[in-house]
Amino acid sequence: MRKRGAYAGNSCLVRRPVNQNQESEARMSELSKAIIRECMKGKADDVVVGVETSENSQVKFSNNKIITTENSKSTNVMVFVSMKKRVVLTTIKDATMSAAVKSAKDLIKFAKTLPKNNDYRGIADGPFKYRKLNTEKLDFDSVSLKGIQSVKDAIKLASQKGAHRVAGIWEASKTRTELHSTGDVSAQDEGATFYFSMRAFTNEKSSGHSVCSATGLKELKIDSSVKEATDIAKQSRGAGTLEPGNYDVLFYPLAAANLADNAGHGTSIFAVESGMSFFAGKLGTKVASENFSMHDDATDESGIGSRRFDLEGVPTQNTPLIVNGILKNFLHNTSTAKKYRTKTNAHAGLVSPEPMNLIVDGGNVNKDSLISSMKRGLVVTNLWYTRFQNSATGDFSTVPRDGAFEVINGKLRPVKDIRVSDNLALMLMRVKQACNDSRWIIGWEVETPTKTPSLLIKDVRVTRSTG
């Protein structure tokens, strides 16, 4: 439920005393219970209420200047109700008691009008024990001020390293989640997320992009991101055209994460059932090269998708998805697991099970050494607008953005105006090498926090416009 960037509005920098925090937490607990009581009065069978309260801080910069700073607070209340297999899910933005109780009554009225979902098989039965919370104590006011200074330092560093202009964002969020259900679940979670993104330009056509994210402020490697973005921008000056054809392509982590995130979403049983996954019917079979392994692990607290429980309160776990090329698991919640006679792997999504913290196994090859050894190939640092022509088969295309480079005998030549037009299912089969540079990636094009190394994929079809 921890969504980066869930903004409800503006607020001044306000220091909240600790006792007000406790009062707020008690109120959210009472709100959840009141919603459940109201739904049960209306003859609901199962109810799950999740309340997420966030404090967010954002610093945006463009043309080497800070242009916006914003601090905001938001509260979102998720309510899931089933009534004789009539299933409905909504989010309430007004977290006052009267609005929440009214919304619960309206939800029950609406549920009665729905057709039955005969596939629905219930929610998790608690109570559960959860792993210990390791929450950094955050003074959000001082964090916001640190964000402004961090951005100023980043802009200065980028200029020193040769960027003519830079743009991007620094964000911090502190989120508290409270979950209650009629399955005897009562759970709390807290956490912080930090994110930095910079695009650096050395002229109008030469750019590099880098991101970093962390669950602790000290772990946010802004300087490394600044260096990477400016290095790529400098290298991509004077980009020329590239002949279309098949190339061995080294996808940097920002680009590889884009592909892995799309593959990860295909492991949701919802995607499989709705005809949106090229993994359908392939459980237990080879779906990737033996050099590719990926798991989803919301217990890994270095990833900003980490959480103690899923959206029905089941404690999160490490779920192997693809191991040495073999598809091991689909993502399930309690209801879908019962349908498929297996156990939930704590990926609710009460409607659609979802990945939370995707991790692609790294290798032991240095990226620069790998490039030096390439006789002919391509380096792609970023991908944008990855879209499927057919999700069920895996046919898709995506646009290399920012620096892209042809490799000839280990040397880089910048190129532009190319597109990767291939089949993602087949590309996974052609993963030749994973490097040793794994990093966490999140962003506009990478919805799930994804930790991935650079990946070398053979024979990737690269096209360019025909006019």
Place this chain on the structure above:
Amino acid sequence: PVREPVLELTTPKLYSSVDAAANNTEFHAGTCGKGEPMQGIPVWFGGPSIRIRKVRLG
């Protein structure tokens, strides 16, 4: 019928290749989005069927 033809053009080439427009204009509702922070705005888009000449499909 053909399956999954690929059209990859630059915008100037697309628009300069149009040599006919039909009279079946349709409009659709949608959302235009941006990230950081995620924000969407309702948009309205559409037009008629168009014919483009002499473009290469992949």
